[in-house]
Amino acid sequence: MRIRLTVITLVLLGAGVAVGVPVSAAGHTDTIGSDRATVRERPGRLVLANAAAGDRAEVTAYCGDWVRIRVTARHAMATPVGWVLRANLTRASRPGGLAGVPESCGADADRWRDWVGAINAPFHSLRKVDDGWRRVVFGTGVTLAGGPDCVPSLNYVRRSDAPDAVDPAQRVSGLDLNRVSYRYVTRDGAVALISAPRVGGSYGVWSFVPAGCLLPKAGRQTVYFDEPMIQLRDIAGLRTGVGYSDATVRSRGCTRAVRSPGHPRFGYWPDPVNSPSC
Template identity: 60%
Template structure:
């Protein structure tokens, strides 16, 4: 059994009440290939092309970035959910995975009116896919952090951090996974022109070697999600951790709660809050993204 597959089995045992799941026992090194298989049961394969400068490839619609596709990359459309499309990217560049969800508008054909005709809708697929990729996160899914007495705000962003100012810590668009060696940032896809004074840390990969960070371009525009060696990420300012180490809670129901808005303790009680759980293998980088409900401790407000 490889180092990575062994770690994965331990994590699932920890959060499924000590019962090994079929997914944990059946995991093999083929999951680590940078050329992943098409989604299970997928019959539809429509050829398409990435048209934007970059397209974040995510584990689940609107959630965590696993890799980045680039303009001109060929792709096969497998399914969709709302404005998100599940694709397989065909490229010679290094990518931790070439399978995931991208915004429909990043694709030449799927982005057109009627461009998804005949494509199956598969919302809910991949909801637990993060377990194969994430070792610790700055704040769990559906979480809020405490700002002060009776003041909480939703977390959907990275924790401000500092990157060690070396060439090796320059962000890259992608990284490579290895079965029996640490994950490795691809030096051939470095991203220049980012504002390194405004970096946000989101998660470390399952082996703890690579971190996902965001930073805006110096000339403005949206933040760029990219990857650096995890050792490059350092606490910023008066923080002693790279993640949100103030009280953090996870809610069973997050519907309707917006970012940038403050909520009181009563809102948390009404929505069944639980305490955030430190990541079992990489607690120095934050929390377990989404523990099994039976393994979540009570929250203290």
């Protein structure tokens, strides 16, 4: 369940708007071949939605084992555009399945600023511990409240005239709800992404719950980290499990996270307008 995530930086919230990625005139049609596919903000990073087996997908670019798609879903999704693993697709997973698809790594780097409203164990973040600043590569364990409304769902929906809402038609059964990790809360604070393995399993399944269903673990004051957080522009060469000094992090372009003004119980997040320098 240790999946590295990243900080969200710039927003275009138009559903399905392709940004900076060339698409061939003929297009590259495909389908989701696995039981589900996590649709991410960038290759290997932030999870925004889940596609389901049989969903149609237009392939617009690839980067290593990751493929950028536009999904035509038969179910609710917060966004139909993002990156999935090549193995999740039917045609693209085969030899030659990406023939003619342009390579475009990092084209979505600045697409989703403020899509979510917490610091979210991002790829470029560190937290303060006794021996200095340590990289964050994981979420925090939480307690999930009971009741039918708190059963995880594979997707949520974004609405212009109402808060984000979990889709009750996509509930996930068989998860070990004693091993839930928090990942992020959506921008309006209404929905949270969690990770939990199936009963007897170890691999975390991404799913969504109403944010009010999350309770801090015993001994913590907030759902996310209580301690101060920072973000770095450059994390090259920084190892996990190592404490780094103030001087080191400042030399790499350091900005401070602040207590969320709208959702303080979720802990720290990067100020989306004016992140203060360290």
